[in-house]
Amino acid sequence: MRKTPLCTAAAAALLTLASASVANAGTPSGPYAMFKYCPYTDPAVGSCVINTTNSGSLTIGSTTMPIDKPIVLQGGIETIGASPLYDAVGAPTLKSPAAKVPGGLLGIVNPAPDWPGPLWTAFWALVATVNDVNATIEPVQQIQTNFGNALFPPSDGSDPTVARLAVRVHLQNPFLGDKCYIGSAQNPVVLKLQTGTTAPPLPNLPISGNPGTATTVWTDEPNFIGYLQIDGTTLVDNSFAVPAASGCGNIALGLPILTPILDALVSGAVNLKVGLPAVAGKNTAIMTGNASIAASAYVLDSER
Incomplete structure (x- = not known):
């Protein structure tokens, strides 16, 4: 393993492609085994990527959830x-282990005094x-990427986004049911993560990411074959909006009220407690x- 200038590392590991031998279907081996889930046989895919987030936080509205379990983003890029x-x-493609919301049910629901008795009883x-x-x-x-921006954050005012993720956040608890989401396919939370410095609307202030340290891991140095390893990268965004929660309330509780009413009561309580919807300038991803x-x-050549 050797540290090299970013331009040299990127060129050596990514841009100078050796001719691939025809290989029988198999599994990547050696240092390339980590890329076994990459669609590397797709002719449109020029490189394989694995990005692992080990720490950080996601703040939506008034609630901050720490990232204390690895989030893995992997696949192929052109x-x-x-x-x-x-x-x-x-x-x-995005493996995001369930994270515990601080405070639990009490932390994200604010039951109103006029809730129907059965709903109040079920909650407590x-x-x-x-x-x-x-x-x-x-x-x-589909996730959009520009890993060149991670290596070389643009300074000319062009879009600095490294990864654009349109997501929803699934909240799970027996009381909330299995369809309680913040955001949806039609109205997602859109993160535009970068390693540079943000320019958010108030009340958020600018925060900066970190490109990290790029190292070329040589697997066959005489032939300059290797892969690029980037450590200590911090991706940030604090300019995104978060829509309201919906679909909350477990219809299996057997409560003598209509499902739309239950959804309105419980989703409304979640939104009130979490502070949703939250306009851009009140949310942060690190x-x-x-x-x-x-x-x-x-x-492909490493298959065995």
């Missing part, structure tokens, strides 16, 4: 410039037994981790 992220094969009964609320990030549109990028030809 180029390190602007490119859609081609879905992983055999694994989630579940708080006493299952207060935990898990939040999972789910993509609802994601720190590392990334690995390899030419798909090298991944």
